[in-house]
Amino acid sequence: MTEPLFKKLCLIGLGLIGSSIARAARASRAVQEISALDASPQVLARVRELGIADDAGGDMERALKGADLVILCVPVGVIGAVAKTVAPYLETGAVLSDVGSVKGSVVAQIAPHVPHGVHFIPAHPLAGTEYSGPDAGFATLFQNRWCILTPARAGGDAVEATAEFWKRLGAKVETMTTEHHDLALAVTSHLPHLIAFNIVGTAAHLEQVTQSEVIKFSASGFRDFTRIAASDPTMWRDIFLNNREAVLEMLSRFNADLDALRSMIEKGDGQGLFDLFTRTRAIRRGIVEQGQDTAAPDFGRTH
Amino acid sequence: MTEPLFKKLCLIGLGLIGSSIARAARASRAVQEISALDASPQVLARVRELGIADDAGGDMERALKGADLVILCVPVGVIGAVAKTVAPYLETGAVLSDVGSVKGSVVAQIAPHVPHGVHFIPAHPLAGTEYSGPDAGFATLFQNRWCILTPARAGGDAVEATAEFWKRLGAKVETMTTEHHDLALAVTSHLPHLIAFNIVGTAAHLEQVTQSEVIKFSASGFRDFTRIAASDPTMWRDIFLNNREAVLEMLSRFNADLDALRSMIEKGDGQGLFDLFTRTRAIRRGIVEQGQDTAAPDFGRTH
Numbered sequence: 303m304t305e306p307l308f309k310k311l312c313l314i315g316l317g318l319i320g321s322s323i324a325r326a327a328r329a330s331r332a333v334q335e336i337s338a339l340d341a342s343p344q345v346l347a348r349v350r351e352l353g354i355a356d357d358a359g360g361d362m363e364r365a366l367k368g369a370d371l372v373i374l375c376v377p378v379g380v381i382g383a384v385a386k387t388v389a390p391y392l393e394t395g396a397v398l399s400d401v402g403s404v405k406g407s408v409v410a411q412i413a414p415h416v417p418h419g420v421h422f423i424p425a426h427p428l429a430g431t432e433y434s435g436p437d438a439g440f441a442t443l444f445q446n447r448w449c450i451l452t453p454a455r456a457g458g459d460a461v462e463a464t465a466e467f468w469k470r471l472g473a474k475v476e477t478m479t480t481e482h483h484d485l486a487l488a489v490t491s492h493l494p495h496l497i498a499f500n501i502v503g504t505a506a507h508l509e510q511v512t513q514s515e516v517i518k519f520s521a522s523g524f525r526d527f528t529r530i531a532a533s534d535p536t537m538w539r540d541i542f543l544n545n546r547e548a549v550l551e552m553l554s555r556f557n558a559d560l561d562a563l564r565s566m567i568e569k570g571d572g573q574g575l576f577d578l579f580t581r582t583r584a585i586r587r588g589i590v591e592q593g594q595d596t597a598a599p600d601f602g603r604t605h
Numbered sequence: 606m607t608e609p610l611f612k613k614l615c616l617i618g619l620g621l622i623g624s625s626i627a628r629a630a631r632a633s634r635a636v637q638e639i640s641a642l643d644a645s646p647q648v649l650a651r652v653r654e655l656g657i658a659d660d661a662g663g664d665m666e667r668a669l670k671g672a673d674l675v676i677l678c679v680p681v682g683v684i685g686a687v688a689k690t691v692a693p694y695l696e697t698g699a700v701l702s703d704v705g706s707v708k709g710s711v712v713a714q715i716a717p718h719v720p721h722g723v724h725f726i727p728a729h730p731l732a733g734t735e736y737s738g739p740d741a742g743f744a745t746l747f748q749n750r751w752c753i754l755t756p757a758r759a760g761g762d763a764v765e766a767t768a769e770f771w772k773r774l775g776a777k778v779e780t781m782t783t784e785h786h787d788l789a790l791a792v793t794s795h796l797p798h799l800i801a802f803n804i805v806g807t808a809a810h811l812e813q814v815t816q817s818e819v820i821k822f823s824a825s826g827f828r829d830f831t832r833i834a835a836s837d838p839t840m841w842r843d844i845f846l847n848n849r850e851a852v853l854e855m856l857s858r859f860n861a862d863l864d865a866l867r868s869m870i871e872k873g874d875g876q877g878l879f880d881l882f883t884r885t886r887a888i889r890r891g892i893v894e895q896g897q898d899t900a901a902p903d904f905g906r907t908h
Contacts, residue, residue, distance in 0.1 A: 428825050448822060476821075486814045489807075491825030497800055498826075500866050502885040504792075504859045511789045517891045518779075519751060522731050522794030523801075525892060526829045532889035535882035542870050542878055553867055556807045563803050564856055567845050575845055579838035582805040586835035588820045589828060 310335040312369035320375030321439030324354040329441040332470040337365040366391035374400040378540040382411030394419035405452045405480045407544035421460035426450045445472035452480045488548035498530035613638040615672035623678030624742030627657040632744040635773040640668035669694035677703040681843040685714030697722035708755045708783045710847035724763035729753045748775035755783045791851035801833035
């Protein structure tokens with residue numbers, strides 16, 4: 303029989319991620335008890351209807367009493383204010399964590415409010431869907447996904463316990479510095495989203511090719527970008543504003559490479575193009591070999 | 606009982622597309638007879654083993670004799686030379702077509718060789734997979750895909766007959782000018798591929814983030830680009846060299862938009878970012894509503 307890792311988990315913010323943690327923590331018996339807080343009374347009412355927390359009454363003091371794991375699952379844009387509000391109720395020895403997509407800014411916003419004796423271990427589970435809200439969550443969301451921990455101030459076995467918690471939810475855990483997280487995600491996630499938002503924006507206001515044609519012929523490559531560019535605008539605004547430096551650095555490298563590529567096309571440098579396109583295949587092979595892409599072959603690819 | 610639309614189809618180049626046309630034309634009884642030509646004796650031998658053509662003996666004169674539909678399914682980079690070779694054997698009244706991904710350059714390469722009395726009707730079926738060769742083809746490849754015709758020189762009912770042929774293979778047919786085709790594909794296909802090749806190239810030579818980390822965390826958005834950037838290097842070299850003008854025009858628009866987006870991030874213009882990301886959602890809705898994306902929801906999306 304698996305022992306719970308924490309006595310009481312308090313989740314603050316019951317959207318897609320928070321409600322998925324609630325479901326996964328209960329299904330995996332990672333904690334004994336779950337309380338839920340949310341700024342929206344409607345969300346809390348829905349959490350009570352769904353029955354995914356033991357206490358979703360809305361009393362902050364009660365929800366945090368005895369909680370030895372507190373996870374902030376609120377947008378990055380408001381996370382500092384929320385941390386300040388709950389800080390007075392955090393108990394000595396508790397782990398305070400979050401699920402924000404950027405970590406430097408989150409640490410800067412939260413750290414000043416963390417009381418002495420509370421472990422502060424930011425986390426970023428690399429999981430999500432296009433949907434949001436407490437109904438969108440599900441217990442297997444973190445299964446086989448990475449969760450990155452960037453411990454800010456922690457002692458004893460608090461980091462190990464937090465890592466165990468995420469593993470119990472099905473995740474693979476990696477620990478790194480805040481700075482490294484923000485650079486790694488800038489290249490693997492933030493830059494791709496930025497480019498996708500941009501190319502879809504470009505296509506939307508062409509005068510020579512109509513929007514209906516763009517949609518009609520989208521299977522030719524464009525479609526994959528539209529899927530990415532349909533991501534939540536609020537979340538992405540916050541990500542770009544809160545990981546500005548790393549995103550701008552990756553963008554300037556991207557631009558330098560794009561200049562070189564454009565110049566190859568202008569000059570008709572077929573060998574240069576061929577060599578680049580051959581190199582980019584290698585990364586794809588790495589992804590397929592490491593089983594990072596379990597999607598069916600995309601027979602929509604075309605040319 | 607469905608009547609054949611052409612007496613004899615001669616396919617030149619039996620790769621993924623050519624061999625799929627052979628299979629689909631036979632399965633749908635679009636033609637009475639199929640002959641196959643290919644520069645590679647190995648490919649022809651494989652075509653004979655697969656039994657997907659009535660004649661794959663390698664005799665050019667015999668293969669083209671009596672052919673009232675001839676389709677060049679060879680790389681754009683060699684299509685002019687191939688057209689010149691077969692031209693003397695084309696019969697009066699035959700339709701000469703192709704399946705190239707760019708049309709302006711293809712027309713420029715082929716047109717000088719088309720004999721008087723032969724209809725020249727370039728085509729571009731928007732269909733393909735990551736695989737190539739006569740074994741990769743299948744009869745349903747064109748099912749529910751667009752095929753764009755850009756008639757260059759045709760009389761009588763040659764265009765209608767060619768359109769019917771593609772519909773018989775399961776495709777939806779649209780007719781447009783060469784120039785419009787090349788612009789529409791530059792935005793829906795060529796620019797997305799260019800950007801994907803570029804971002805994967807950028808990620809491959811970072812010093813701060815290792816390639817293994819990029820692969821590990823690729824589900825966060827990057828992965829979709831790697832799939833596109835794994836496309837055939839030869840084909841894509843030819844596309845960029847042969848649709849240079851339209852690609853460079855779309856790229857300059859993309860760059861101007863990217864400059865504006867970068868400036869919003871630099872200035873911290875949250876409202877501007879939010880507005881752009883909200884607009885880009887509309888195109889996605891159009892694609893989903895028009896049933897252009899039948900893929901399962903992507904639960905790998907993350908942030």
